Structure formats: C-alpha cells, structure tokens
Amino acid sequence: MRLQGNNVIVTGGASGIGLASVERCLQEGASLVIADLENSDGQARAARLDDQYDGRCLFKACDVTDTAQVDRLFADTVAELGSVEAVFNNAGIGGIAPSDEVTDEDFLRIIDINLSGVFRVARAALRVMYRQGSGSIVNCASILGVFGQSQTTAYTAAKGGVVNMTRTLAIEAAPKGVRVNAIGPGYIDTPLLEALDDDMLQGLIGLHPMGRLGRPEEIANAFLFLVSDEASFITGTTLMVDGGFTAGKS
Numbered sequence: 001m002r003l004q005g006n007n008v009i010v011t012g013g014a015s016g017i018g019l020a021s022v023e024r025c026l027q028e029g030a031s032l033v034i035a036d037l038e039n040s041d042g043q044a045r046a047a048r049l050d051d052q053y054d055g056r057c058l059f060k061a062c063d064v065t066d067t068a069q070v071d072r073l074f075a076d077t078v079a080e081l082g083s084v085e086a087v088f089n090n091a092g093i094g095g096i097a098p099s100d101e102v103t104d105e106d107f108l109r110i111i112d113i114n115l116s117g118v119f120r121v122a123r124a125a126l127r128v129m130y131r132q133g134s135g136s137i138v139n140c141a142s143i144l145g146v147f148g149q150s151q152t153t154a155y156t157a158a159k160g161g162v163v164n165m166t167r168t169l170a171i172e173a174a175p176k177g178v179r180v181n182a183i184g185p186g187y188i189d190t191p192l193l194e195a196l197d198d199d200m201l202q203g204l205i206g207l208h209p210m211g212r213l214g215r216p217e218e219i220a221n222a223f224l225f226l227v228s229d230e231a232s233f234i235t236g237t238t239l240m241v242d243g244g245f246t247a248g249k250s
C-alpha cells in the first residue's frame with residue numbers, strides 16, 4: 001500500500017486518465033477527491049468507488065477556469081479529509097483547427113483550461129502544502145508540450161507552458177518540502193480522442209515506435225510513481241510516457 005493514509009485530489013478525475021489514476025491510488029490505500037465539472041460522471045463514479053475501496057472517494061464539482069471553485073475545492077478537502085498529500089492537475093480539453101482559422105474564443109478557452117487552470121490548481125495546492133511542509137503535485141502535460149503538431153496551436157502552447165511552469169514551480173517549492181513534476185503522455189485511448197477520425201488515429205498510432213496507443217492505466221502508474229516516496233528526489237521533471245514518440249523517428 002504505497003499511498004496508505006494519503007489524500008489525493010485528481011482534477012478531471014471523472015474520465016480517462018484521471019479516472020484511471022483515481023482508481024490506482026485507491027488500490028494503494030489513499031482517499032481520493034474526484035474534482036470535475038458538475039455535469040460530468042464524477043458523482044456516480046465516486047459513489048461506486050467509495051463502496052468498492054477502503055479509502056474514501058468523494059466528488060467535488062470544480063471548474064478549473066474558476067478561481068473561487070478551485071480554492072473552495074482545496075478548503076473543502078482539507079476540512080473533510082484533514083490534508084492533501086498529492087494532486088494530479090489533469091483536467092484538460094483537446095482542440096484541432098488550422099491556425100489561421102482559430103478564433104480568439106477557442107484559443108483562449110484551451111489556454112484557460114489547459115494552462116491557466118493548471119496554474120490555479122497548483123497555486124491552491126501550494127498554499128495547503130506549504131502549511132503542511134510537504135506534498136507532491138503532478139501536472140498533466142503532453143508529448144505536444146515538447147513537440148509541435150499541425151492544427152494544435154493553442155493546445156501545444158498550453159502544454160509547452162505546463163512543461164516550463166512545472167520547472168519554475170518545482171524550484172520555488174523545493175525548499176518548502178513540496179515536489180512538482182509533470183507527465184507527458186503520448187496518445188492515450190480515452191474519450192479525448194473521440195473527435196479524431198479513423199485515418200487520423202491510425203496515422204497517430206504510427207508515430208509511436210511501440211505501434212499502439214497508450215492505456216490510461218499506464219499514465220496512472222506514472223502518476224503513482226511520481227507522488228510516491230520512490231520519487232523522493234525527483235522534482236521539476238516531465239516524465240514522458242509515450243511508447244517512444246518523443247525518442248525520435250524509427
């Protein structure tokens with residue numbers, strides 16, 4: 001039980017990578033908060049998992065674009081569970097459009113969720129963790145935080161921002177006992193990919209030397225490692241979990 005007694009918040013925890021991470025942490029003895037949109041499946045998922053595991057699994061409605069909701073998420077979690085040992089800053093959306101056609105509204109929406117949202121959650125987490133003198137934050141970046149890809153201007157800008165913001169957060173937080181890292185998933189089989197047509201998907205699979213999509217559980221295992229004591233000297237890094245995508249062309 002690698003997370004026995006730990007309380008973990010996962011934003012975007014109602015689906016895909018977030019949900020797999022919630023379940024993986026429950027298997028390791030933690031109590032979990034699924035933080036997701038009001039109209040997500042979070043409430044039902046949390047109720048099912050709360051019954052299934054020894055640790056608590058709570059749902060808290062939180063839109064990461066709203067500072068008040070993010071701050072309330074942390075205040076309520078501390079009030080209910082007593083502390084926050086780990087956070088997966090995972091909520092995010094996709095978005096594909098040629099750069100000359102992207103509207104201000106679409107660009108800013110992706111930045112607001114995928115970059116500013118990560119900042120809002122990290123800031124709230126740091127305030128709690130500094131008081132505790134310990135904690136671990138993992139931000140969800142992407143292979144597209146270190147690689148470009150056609151028609152993903154806002155997404156790549158946001159994820160690139162997450163990779164570098166992680167370094168700065170880590171440097172600031174290290175003397176206060178808090179570690180901050182990121183994960184860079186390759187293409188993972190989640191509802192986020194539903195917008196892609198089959199040809200597009202096959203093309204993307206071909207960019208992974210391992211010749212397949214990743215599974216949400218494979219990202220959950222990386223999250224578990226980064227927040228566990230096994231990663232006690234790791235901070236400021238982005239761990240690529242991508243079937244070799246960023247290693248280069250085969």
Ligand SMILES: NC(=O)c1ccc[n+]([C@@H]2O[C@H](COP(=O)([O-])OP(=O)(O)OC[C@H]3O[C@@H](n4cnc5c(N)ncnc54)[C@H](O)[C@@H]3O)[C@@H](O)[C@H]2O)c1
Pocket residue numbers: 011012013014015016017018035036037040062063064065090091092093094113117140141142143184185186187188189190191192193
């Ligand atoms: N699936 C992939 O191929 C892939 C690859 C690299 C990175 N990622 C990143 O992984 C993370 C999780 O993606 P996923 O594939 O599991 O997608 P998903 O669509 O299955 O899950 C995303 C979750 O985020 C929630 N969410 C969206 N906007 C939110 C907001 N404003 N506030 C709170 N929650 C919100 C959604 O309700 C959903 O539950 C994202 O940050 C994504 O960019 C995914």
